[in-house]
Amino acid sequence: MELTGKTKFMDMLKEYPFLLDYLLEMSDKYDKLNNSLTRRTMGRFATLDTVAGMGDFETPDFLSRIEKEIERNASSGTSTSTATVQPDIMDSSDAQPPSREERNEILKGIINDIHKDVDMDILKARFADLIKDVSPIEIAAMEQALIDEGMPEMEVKKLCDVHVEVFKQSLDAQPVPESQPGHPIHTFMMENRESERMIKNIEEIIGHMGNPPDPDKFNEGKPRLVEQMDALSKIDYHYLRKENQLFPLLESRDVSGPTQVMWAIHDDIRLALKKAKTQISENDLSNVINSINEVTRMINDMVYKEEQILYPMALEVLNSTEWLRVKHGGHEIGYSWIQPGEGWGPAVPAKVSEPVSTGPAPDGDITTIPLSTGRMTPEQIDLVLTHLPVDITYVDENGTVAYYSAGKHRIFPRSAAIIGRQVSKCHPPKSVHIVEKIVEEFRAGRKDVSEFWLNMEGRVIYIRYFAVRDPDGTYKGVVEVSQDITDIQMISGEKRLLDWK
Numbered sequence: 001m002e003l004t005g006k007t008k009f010m011d012m013l014k015e016y017p018f019l020l021d022y023l024l025e026m027s028d029k030y031d032k033l034n035n036s037l038t039r040r041t042m043g044r045f046a047t048l049d050t051v052a053g054m055g056d057f058e059t060p061d062f063l064s065r066i067e068k069e070i071e072r073n074a075s076s077g078t079s080t081s082t083a084t085v086q087p088d089i090m091d092s093s094d095a096q097p098p099s100r101e102e103r104n105e106i107l108k109g110i111i112n113d114i115h116k117d118v119d120m121d122i123l124k125a126r127f128a129d130l131i132k133d134v135s136p137i138e139i140a141a142m143e144q145a146l147i148d149e150g151m152p153e154m155e156v157k158k159l160c161d162v163h164v165e166v167f168k169q170s171l172d173a174q175p176v177p178e179s180q181p182g183h184p185i186h187t188f189m190m191e192n193r194e195s196e197r198m199i200k201n202i203e204e205i206i207g208h209m210g211n212p213p214d215p216d217k218f219n220e221g222k223p224r225l226v227e228q229m230d231a232l233s234k235i236d237y238h239y240l241r242k243e244n245q246l247f248p249l250l251e252s253r254d255v256s257g258p259t260q261v262m263w264a265i266h267d268d269i270r271l272a273l274k275k276a277k278t279q280i281s282e283n284d285l286s287n288v289i290n291s292i293n294e295v296t297r298m299i300n301d302m303v304y305k306e307e308q309i310l311y312p313m314a315l316e317v318l319n320s321t322e323w324l325r326v327k328h329g330g331h332e333i334g335y336s337w338i339q340p341g342e343g344w345g346p347a348v349p350a351k352v353s354e355p356v357s358t359g360p361a362p363d364g365d366i367t368t369i370p371l372s373t374g375r376m377t378p379e380q381i382d383l384v385l386t387h388l389p390v391d392i393t394y395v396d397e398n399g400t401v402a403y404y405s406a407g408k409h410r411i412f413p414r415s416a417a418i419i420g421r422q423v424s425k426c427h428p429p430k431s432v433h434i435v436e437k438i439v440e441e442f443r444a445g446r447k448d449v450s451e452f453w454l455n456m457e458g459r460v461i462y463i464r465y466f467a468v469r470d471p472d473g474t475y476k477g478v479v480e481v482s483q484d485i486t487d488i489q490m491i492s493g494e495k496r497l498l499d500w501k
Contacts, residue, residue: 003066005049005059012048012066022069027055053119181341184246184326185311191238192303194337198232199296211289218285229277229292231337235299238336239266240413242310245329248417249322250314251425262302262310264429269298320345329415332406391482394468395423397475399439411461411482423478442467443475459486 001007001015013020023030030051052062180186205225209217243266247259272295279288318326324345368375376384385392385405391412392405401421404414423439424432441447442465450465462485468476 003048003063005047005052005063007048009048009051016070016073018073019066019069022066023051023055026065027057029055050119180344182327182344184241184323184330184340185315186344187330187335187338187340188238188242188311189307190338190340191235191336192307195232195235195238195299195303198228199299202228202232202292202296206289206292209289212285213289215285218283218288222280226277226280229273229280232299233273233277234336236270236336237334239269241326241330241333241335241415242266244333244413244415245326245417246310246314248421248425249318249326251421253317255313255317256425258310258313260425260429262305265298265302267428267430269295269302272298325417329417332415333413389483391480393480394477395439395480396477397443399423401426402477411456411484438465439478442478445473445475453485459484460489461485 001012003012020033024034048063048066049059052059055062057065202225205221205228206213209221243263247263250256250259272291276288276291276295278284279291327340327345330340368377369381386407388405388407390405391407391410391414392403393401393414394403396402399422401418401423404418406414418426424436427435438447438450441450448467452463454461454463461482463480463482466479466481468479470476
């Protein structure tokens with residue numbers, strides 16, 4: 001048999017089975033070939049070029065070593081018959097397919113090897129036959145298993161783009177989910193089509209500028225570029241609905257790894273959009289085109305991950321009642337560029353929150369709730385809280401979000417899906433440790449207040465956390481209060497007269 005770099009690894013082992021032992025002795029990088037499942041999955045796809053690279057050998061050197069070993073065995077009288085070959089090498093088509101547990105182990109092994117910078121062609125070869133019918137839920141289970149075993153969510157996020165590259169061949173064979181107008185998935189996908197249209201417009205604009213752009217052409221196209229980038233930034237509503245509506249329900253079904261990974265990528269996209277828009281504003285001709293290309297690539301990649309992994313997985317996991325909850329909350333947060341259709345599900349009610357229980361009241365009055373300094377009806381309480389010039393969110397003593405004030409102009413969007421959710425799941429991975437530290441200090445009684453302030457789209461936002469305790473000092477949770485203080489900071493002197501016109 002003539003061996004070349006294009007010869008399939010399995011074909012070589014069928015003809016010369018003794019070469020397996022030789023490879024195991026040649027380099028410890030071939031140790032994984034001692035696993036029969038690995039040989040079955042990569043054997044029929046990997047070429048000798050691939051195997052040479054796997055051991056850090058140049059192909060000519062690798063082939064020379066192999067040929068010398070074949071000659072040595074021939075001269076010593078060792079048989080090269082296939083009769084002694086192990087069944088998994090002889091004919092992997094007769095082997096039993098791996099179980100779900102074995103498949104998940106191989107999937108996790110692939111991801112760990114990505115982390116070790118193993119050659120992508122090798123990983124693709126191992127992957128192709130093993131999981132050609134892989135389902136999105138298995139990918140989610142794999143990522144969750146990695147996190148459960150101790151891999152930080154931020155590390156899994158770093159691997160996410162490579163996941164899709166490795167999984168792309170199998171994922172492309174999966175049907176893209178289809179749904180009726182009005183179904184949340186249909187709405188998400190309509191937004192994706194609109195984001196793709198905007199990105200094409202942006203690519204057309206910068207394509208005429210050059211890289212780095214010609215100053216005159218940049219100034220000529222800048223107004224339209226600013227307009228399109230501002231419009232593209234509305235994709236944030238798309239991500240907010242995923243984070244606040246879809247992710248909580250997936251987490252309730254024990255699918256949390258992929259949601260946290262995807263949320264972290266959302267934040268990367270937000271930062272990349274902000275960076276590109278700043279560079280446009282400042283006429284940073286040296287960097288602006290590369291920054292725009294990077295953010296559009298990230299958004300397109302997210303579209304692929306959503307439609308090939310997240311949406312099929314969500315359709316498999318969630319039931320119709322849960323999808324109605326996603327739809328209802330979407331109206332509270334808002335949409336990117338489009339309005340959902342009405343062909344699926346009932347019309348969204350005016351109010352989707354649960355009615356408040358009034359409890360007993362003195363003097364037989366069952367319409368009001370006694371408070372520490374008076375009493376009010378549930379409607380009055382709700383109206384007062386939603387008319388305050390601040391955003392309020394209350395987390396109970398168990399770390400569960402119990403309430404938020406649904407005012408007309410919230411600073412940070414909320415939806416009913418966060419009610420009952422652990423507060424640690426309501427923040428992006430990079431800030432979870434801060435929230436947990438605040439709760440820990442409040443619960444221990446060491447702190448009572450924590451405050452932050454930040455600049456957001458030209459406004460100064462003041463965020464305060466207060467420990468909630470009963471009259472006996474027992475910890476009862478945390479209340480978060482956020483306020484736009486931009487105008488307050490500008491106040492000076494006095495104002496004693498009403499100046500309405």
